[in-house]
Amino acid sequence: MARRRSPAEISYALVIGGLAALALVILVGPVLVVLATSFTDSRSIRFPPQGFSFRWYELLLDEVRSRPIHRAAGNTLHVAALAAGLATLGGTGAALALAGLRGRWARLADAFFMSPMVLPGLAFGLAALMYFTLLGFRPSLELLVCGHLIVVVPLVLRTVGASLSQRDPALLDASASLGASGFHTFRRVTLPLIAPGIAAGAFLAFMASVDNVPVSLFLSSARTDMLPIRMWGMMESTLDVRVAAVSGTLILVAFILMLVMERFTGLTRRMRG
């Protein structure tokens, strides 16, 4: 249209566009800054980085001098694999059951299973520490798995629940009317339909466990150190530049995994849903 834009339209475009641009800078900028910093050649963390080198990555890979970091990373992967595996099994089962419920009970059960997502994780972390300690358990990776399982399971429930609600009820009726048993229908119709949702949920649960702070803060110990807690220690004390190298590695891994998951499961669409 050739008509002149009103002041309100101009101010709207400027303010909304400006704020959106600022949001993008704030979302992306920090990730790029960390990546750039991790290749610095100097002993201090400053921006722009001084020189270019892989020295901090080399130090990070050094098996002797970075042993505690390696052990923490190993523990973190171990716990995340188990917690995400259990969360996927239990969460898929619960999502199937919840999808069959209707009315008040369905809402209550859903709120109960989703509650770890909004409850302050720190309060739960402390509660888990007291509970396990008073029952006589000593800190171990198994206890960390139990704690992580609770906080990551809602992610599986959400993605699997979303793909269950999108499945066409006519398909189930068709399968049943053709004489298939409930189990057969589940295995041959429902499961293939919700498989991408399960995969997306498993991936998100794994990443959330790797990232978890509130539970690990209380349940990890010197022997069962976890990567985020270790990194926190490195930031608090001397601001070891290796934190930048660990961060760079984590960003790169997350980026690649995300591209892969996006390709195979349409991850971002599922997270939005």
Add this chain to the structure above:
Amino acid sequence: MNGSGVSGFARIGPALPLGLAYLAFFVAPLFMLLAVSFFADDRLTVVGLDNWRKFLFDAFHWKVVADTLLLGLKAVFATVLLGLPLALVWRGASPFWQRVLLFVAVMPLLTSVVVRTFAWIVILGREGVVNQLVLGLGLSPEPLRLLQTEFGLVVSLTQIEMPLLLLPLLSVMARFDPNLLDASASLGASPWRTLFRVVVPLVAPGLAAGALLVFASATTAFISQSVIGGGRLVYLPALVWQQAMINANWPFAAVVAIVLLVSVSAVIAVIAYAGRVAGGHAHGTAA
């Protein structure tokens, strides 16, 4: 699975393993937390309300509660202020750019919270990005103090928590009828009026869902609070951690954790209720 012949047990059966895990590792620990808070001494031998009294009758603790909830609200305000415009731009973008923007919005969620916290140390520090700019442009004769201020903390939390707001907001944005916007414009409403009278009420449920995730996450973000906020800014998570792990005073730590849980849940309930009322109102008038 919804056949009439299936018994009730077969229907809820698949939820049993997770239900039992929740009872053993979620419900029972929370009851334990409550029980521990009613002991008067660190060794859990004398029952009493001493630690509850100690918390409730000290103005300092109330100030920490207020500061924590305010921090959460500031994070919600900042994420909405930036996230809503981004969501509006996303809505108008082509499918290709929608995918790119969505990827950008989700990406930080999958890079560790500790990494994101670390990024803000590099940005806000004395020799950080912001101060290099400020000094370079001659805006200030000396480096600004941004770390260990609440302003710096809120800015950092805005990035750290923004994806939590964007995901539910975008899913609601994607669903609403673009004809409503055209209708509003053709009736002579300015874009601002359309934004506040049509768009915001329509996306209120998504906005509320995102806001409560941001609030819950910002109020419990212990590492961001302690590393960026520093020792002078005390919030409930730091108090819980310090009492439990440094002073080894479990009953008092339990009291603080319960106060954190109850106060955060109360605000979350209010946000959820506001979202339902606004959403119901919009759909009522739109129908």
